[in-house]
Amino acid sequence: MSAASAQVDAPTAQIIDGKAIADEIRKEIAAEVKALQEKYGKVPGLAVVLVGTKGDSTTYVRMKRKACADLGIQSFSTDLPEDVTEEDLLKVVADYNANEDVHGILVQLPLPKHINEQRILDAISLEKDVDGFHPANIGALAMRGRTPLFTSCTPKGCLELLNRSGVAISGKRAVVLGRSNIVGMPVAHLLQGEDATVTVVHSRTPNPQAICAEADILVAAIGKPEMVRGDWIKPGAAVIDVGTNPIPDASKKSGYRLVGDVAFSEAKERASFITPVPGGVGPMTITMLLSNTVDSAKRAFEKAAHAQ
Ligand SMILES: Nc1nc(=O)c2c([nH]1)NC[C@@H]1CN(c3ccc(C(=O)N[C@@H](CCC(=O)O)C(=O)O)cc3)C=[N+]21
Numbered sequence: 001m002s003a004a005s006a007q008v009d010a011p012t013a014q015i016i017d018g019k020a021i022a023d024e025i026r027k028e029i030a031a032e033v034k035a036l037q038e039k040y041g042k043v044p045g046l047a048v049v050l051v052g053t054k055g056d057s058t059t060y061v062r063m064k065r066k067a068c069a070d071l072g073i074q075s076f077s078t079d080l081p082e083d084v085t086e087e088d089l090l091k092v093v094a095d096y097n098a099n100e101d102v103h104g105i106l107v108q109l110p111l112p113k114h115i116n117e118q119r120i121l122d123a124i125s126l127e128k129d130v131d132g133f134h135p136a137n138i139g140a141l142a143m144r145g146r147t148p149l150f151t152s153c154t155p156k157g158c159l160e161l162l163n164r165s166g167v168a169i170s171g172k173r174a175v176v177l178g179r180s181n182i183v184g185m186p187v188a189h190l191l192q193g194e195d196a197t198v199t200v201v202h203s204r205t206p207n208p209q210a211i212c213a214e215a216d217i218l219v220a221a222i223g224k225p226e227m228v229r230g231d232w233i234k235p236g237a238a239v240i241d242v243g244t245n246p247i248p249d250a251s252k253k254s255g256y257r258l259v260g261d262v263a264f265s266e267a268k269e270r271a272s273f274i275t276p277v278p279g280g281v282g283p284m285t286i287t288m289l290l291s292n293t294v295d296s297a298k299r300a301f302e303k304a305a306h307a308q
Contacts, residue, residue, distance in 0.1 A: 013239070013271040016165050018157075022283035025160070025291065026071060032294050033072040036301060044297030045074040046104040046130065046289070047096045051089065051115070052082035056246070057108050060286075064106070067286050073293060076102055086115050090123055097125040103300055104130030104293035109182070127299070130292040132156075133182065141189045150292050155186040157284030158219055158240045159194070165273055167217065167238045170195035175215035177201045177208065177261065178222035183242055187219050208232075220261035230266025238273040242281050 037043050046068055050061045061077075068075035076099075078092050089107075096105045105128045111117050121133045129137055132152035140148035162169060174196035178184035184200060192198045196217060201208045203222070212218055212232040220228050221242035233239060243261030260277035268274050275281055 013268040013274040014165070015268070016161050016240075016273055016275045016280060018161060018275055018280040019283045021161060021164050022157075022287040025284075025287050026067070029287070029290050029294055030071045032298075036294070036297060037072070040301040040305070042101075042297075042301060043072055043074050044103050044293050045076060045099075045101045046106065046293045047076040047078070047099075047102045049078045049080065049089070049092055049096075049105070049107045051080045051084055051108070051111055061108055064286055064289065067290055068293075071290055073290060074101065082112055084112075084115075086119065089115060089120055093120065093123045097123075097128065100300070102128065103297040104128055104289070106131050106289065128296060130289055130296060131182075132186070132292070138181065138186065141186055141193075144193075150296070151190070151288075152182060152186050153288035153292065154183050154221075154242060154281060154285045155190050156288045156292075157281055158187055158242065159190050160288070161240060161275060161281065161284060162217065162238060165238070167273055169217065172196050172216040173214055174198045174217040174219070175201055175212050177212065177218070177220045177228065178242075180221065183221040184219075187221065187242075191217065191219070218262075222261050224261055225259045226261070226263040228262040228267065230263060230270055233267050233270040235270050236272045237270070239267055239271045239275065240281060241275050241277050244277055244282055 033043060048061055048064055050057060065075045065077060096102045105124050107120055124134060126134055126136055126149060129150050132148060132150040137148040137150050140146040141151060169191060174191040176184050176188045176198060179200050179202040188198045188200050199211055201211050209232045212228060213234055215234055215237055217238045219240045223243055225245040225247050239262055241260035241262040244258050246256040247259050249257040258278050264276060
């Protein structure tokens, strides 16, 4: 073998542009909204409920409301004080459940400690659970042969990024880092549903590095800034980084910048595909929320037309 041919370039990953993919899907959604408006004279509606004014929640909620406006989805907003009672919050949910112009209800998490989060999520009508956090939706996701009414947005976005980037899932070894109800567990079920062999690694797993290093597909959703180093990545793996961790950065006007759960610059030297933070999974999360809202409206409009 000549010296030239022995010199293999370090493989640099293809960056999965979540922003561009999300924009493409948003165009598809806008067209659907328009078609619904023409057919039924009505538009989809999304209600966003925010409790308190914690910095990043406010930002995300603002982004969700703007995205609705951009796509012609009607948005409903309720901002409640940090000390709102559980009963008052349940009342807000009940009103949106009963409002037929509202097809999706999102209660921004996390909620203040004095509120029983599960009780609130359980109260959201199954037909309007666009977050896919209702136990019946998560339960259906965990069952073979069942299709949930809604699949939660971040997990759905992760799968969409893999699929639209042409990453094969069937028969691959997938490792999910993190076991939260809102990301880790549903992502694991979705990957398994697409015939990956899935391992969930969590905070009590000994030697997580060794298990991650076996992953053809690695989804990091553990909320620890840059925990996954370059040498945790199997060469050629597809890496989906769900983490959005603010870390102090004096050079930024805001005083911080966002990093993922993966050390991006190291990982991209080994992976074949990788999502950046920001601009990877984040924009997809909001887009899937809009997509779920439009699906919900479509079901409601069809049902109403049928009933006439
Ligand atoms: N009921 C509920 N549903 C949620 O879906 C939900 C929630 N509560 N609570 C908080 C998390 C977090 N989340 C994000 C959405 C978009 C970005 C996003 O678009 N991020 C941009 C960057 C944003 C920035 O620059 O600050 C990006 O990654 O490019 C991030 C995070 C939804 N969440």
